[in-house]
Amino acid sequence: MGHHHHGHSHSHNDLKGRNLLISIVLNIVITISQVIGGIISGSLALLSDALHNFSDVLSLIISYVATLLGKKKASTLKTFGYKRAEILAAFINAATLVVVAIILMIEAVERFFEPQEIESNLVIWLALIAILGNGFSVLLLKKDSKDNMNMKSAYLHLLTDMMASVAVLIGGLLMKYFQIYWVDAALTMAIGVYLIYMGYDLLKESTKVLMLFTPKSIEVKKIVESICTLEPIKNVHHVHIWQLNEEEIHMExxxxxxxxxxxxxxxxxxxxxxxxxxHKHGINHVNIQPEFDKCDSKSVIVQD
Structure with a gap:
């Protein structure tokens, strides 16, 4: 049975870990500040932003642990090592985004019918601090988020929280200068809708990887047809193609x-x-079983 693997560089792992640690510390500070400020000011939007920030802290910790696990070597009990850890982290983080969003929206509906007077000055200052802290974290993780699902999940948490903080700041200004207190609930609802929108795609993509679905970019029939052009190949069948993690696509x-x-x-x-x-399909891990005149199913896809 033939087998081959095209390797990838992991030189950015240490930098990814450092950036995640900085983001964790910043978000812990922001969360504590917003919880205290939300209780003192009576702002649901600020408390909802704090809850989202707390989910950020958890998601960043999960991402950080996944990054560390991803470095561990394979063993006889874990033949793939922990290569799926970052995909699992992305799934958990995306799921928490959606759950947090639903909680915020329920709270927003209740507050919408009973608007309360809010200490807007505190809301404004804490929103500004959150924007600066999350903005810095977003810049730290932006590069790695482009080609790593785990880092993308952490990046999305931080980006949505920065945008939520911008909404809270606008709400604080409206409450301060126009006494429009219902805007606190309206903004909370908007933050919740946006979280669901951002989390859904990531949840769907990470689920596909965990379910061993064939990547969208891969066309199985075209691959089979192109392999069959090589001499002296008669037939390609019993094909499985799946994505192990961000860097490895396997084919057997x-x-x-x-x-x-x-x-x-x-x-x-x-x-x-x-x-x-x-080179043509981006598959970097190939496992081939050669056969001659064997009596078995010749279908491209065979249900095991």
């Missing part, structure tokens, strides 16, 4: 040969297959 397949070739000949053809699927 049974390949029928037209002739009873030598093992050394198979090795040469295997190299061609590996290079072909890697």
């Amino acid at each position: 397949a049974h390949i029928d040969f037209k002739e009873d070739i030598k093992l050394s000949e198979f090795d040469k053809i295997l190299v061609d297959i590996e290079e072909h699927v890697y």
Whole structure:
């Protein structure tokens, strides 16, 4: 059985970990400040922002632990190591975004019918502090969020919280200068809707990876057709393609040969297959089972 793996560099892991740690500390400070300020001022929007910030702290800790676990080596009991840890972290973080959003929206509906007078000065100052703190964290994580689902989940938590803080600041100004206190509940509802919108896509994508679905960019039939153009391949069947994590797409397949070739000949053809699927389809981990005149299902997809 042939097997090959194209490696990836992990040189940014330490930097990712450092940036996450800085963001964790900043968000702990912001959360404590907002909880105290929300209780003193009576602002639900500020307390809801604090709750979101607290979920940020938890999500960042999960992301940080996942980053550390991702460095651990494989073993006989964990043959893939902890490569799925960051995808699992992304799933948990996306799910908490949606749950927090629902809690905020329920609270907002209750407050909308019973608006309360709020100490707006405190709301304004604490919102400004949160914007600065989260803004700095967003800049720290932005680069890694582009190609890492775990870092993207942490980045989205922080970005949505920064935007929520901007909304709270606007609400504080409206309450201070126009005494429009119902805006506190309206802003909380808007924050909740936005959280669901941001969390849903990430929840869907991480679920697909955990369920071993074929990545959207991969067209199985085209891959099979292109491999069949190589000599002396007769048929490609029993194909499985899945994404292990952000960096690895795996493929396994049974390949029928037209002739009873030598093992050394198979090795040469295997190299061609590996290079072909890697450069044309981005698949970097190939596992091929060679066959000749074997009586089994020749369907491309076989239900195991």
